[in-house]
Amino acid sequence: MNKPKSVFESRLAARHRQGRLFGAVCMASTWFGIGVLVVLLAGVTWQAGGWLNWSFLTHFDSRHPEQAGILAGLWGSLWLILFTTLFSVPVGVGAALYLEEYESNGWLQRLVQVNLSNLAGVPSIVYGILGLTVFVRMFGVFGSQPKVVEMSLGFIDVHIPLPFGRTVIAAALTLTLLILPVVIVAAQEALRAVPSSIRTASYALGATKWQTIRHQVLPAAAPGILTGVILAVSRAIGETAPLVMIGALTYVAFTPGDISSPTDIITNPAGLAEAPFDTFTALPIQIFNWVSRPKTEYQHVAAAGILVLLMVLLVLNGVAITLRHRYQKRIRW
């Protein structure tokens, strides 16, 4: 008669069974997400089969699914990547420098810190409305007739329309505001990782604050900042909603500034000055447009477009990971 012991043992066994079941459920949940990712990628690749070819990459959109291509979207997205990076890096790094190096406990720092976490939660479509009102229409202060400001940069004449209208520059500014919180936080983390002994050593040699930042802190933090920026930009490139708001054209048979191959940059330098102020389309907009068309063939075209977009993202992320990996090894404090 060892009944008490067997009750204990059977209950213990039941508890362990319960635990194993729970562990299995948790594991299944984790693999659920990965399973969906695999199905998604496999499904898109399957749908795109045969549609993603060289002619798809070198042609404009078309009313015939077989002839539709992504050239305009690809160049539009490249211009957006360029300008969003150009705008967001100085401002984002500047803000991070101010918050980390200059004012590490002031009222503005606390205000900005709270503000950044709230901005990160604002839906991207709200940024789209902001961009539409501020950059595209400029509050309507210029009336219905757009003005054109001409500027000569010596070798190239730039024509700036005011308000900007539905141009590359308006979209890039909007995307900059969208990713700025991410860039600032990434840059702050990179700056924080620079040990303070570097700064003190620089001050001890008589350097001013800016000299210390310019020659010591920034070079040391650069890889981290760069990685954060690339990741932020790659997020911006997949954003569709703000661009739809801004009204990036969906049927476009030209590339910004008529630059549609790298050689055009040399043969058509004036196009470089026109491109930022040209109307455009972008990869995600083009995909959205194809998805919304009723003809079922466009589903395959959209899938091919999605593969191109995913590849652009993959390249950007690959660059970021390589940079991080490479500099992590080199720097030893």
Add this chain to the structure above:
Amino acid sequence: MASANVVENPGVQSDPHLLLRRFSLARAKEQAIYCSLFLCALLSVVTTLGIIIVLVNEAVLAVGPNAAFFQEVSLWEFFTDTRWTPQFADKHFGVLPLLAGTFLIAGIAALIALPIGLASAIYLCEYAAPRTRDFVKPLLEILAGVPTVVYGYFALVFVTPYLLKPIFQDLLGFDVGVFNAASAGIVVGVMILPMVSSLSEDALRAVPRGLREAGYALGSTKFDVSVKIVLPAASSGIMASFLLAISRAVGETMAVSIAAGMTPSLTLNPFRSVQTMTSYIVNVSLGDTPAGSVQYQSLYAIALTLFCITLAMNILSQVVLSRYREVYE
């Protein structure tokens, strides 16, 4: 005077005035740099103010040529009318159908993402071997990095025809539309899953080891420790992650516009087409609505509502995090 200077700076050989001037030039440069960096930091505050000013101006106050939305449509009508028909001759501006659509989809997404995300957080934090974790976490990050337009495509081309139609239409006899709230909700759930999982995992990880070991010392199984000790201890962080994820689902735009359709309807039927606040905004911006019309101004009213809802959820999550946090030494 000169002799006094020499006494004060015995090491300085050059003309003290020159030194002073150089010094002040450097000062000016430092000051200029300080100011420009200050402006950069200020820009993020200006962005927030810009959003609020633009939305409030066009929706409520109307500084400028066009009348504001709420000057033409009363707040009472906006929040109580059950029809949203801005493009018909008989215009009604009741936001309830859009709110219902938004929260129907966010609810379906939460139903999927919260339990699965929490379970995977528990697995990653308590059960998984470090090698599995190193393998799984980057994959979940990829899931989070897939553009939302791709999720919309996935919902329309795969989830509805290959998952919802066979199960709910052929087996259970529901009428599943091409555009439906369920497919949008499912993909939005998948989209916010990595967010729930990684934020909850951070919260679980912050629970000190001592609590777990005390549990084991009292004879608890791994299940007891995970569910009855670690989970309650991390509850504030988990709640905060839930709120952030739902707020993200409420603001999600492209997947919803593609998969859920454009029919504003006050329904809880997940197999019908609904319109959310975000997809209404997209719908109007795709058309040729003239700037200044009531329909155009309604964009700002909807955006303001959306902004307030997501902001409230974000602030609530911060409050939950700071007020109900269990503090350990």
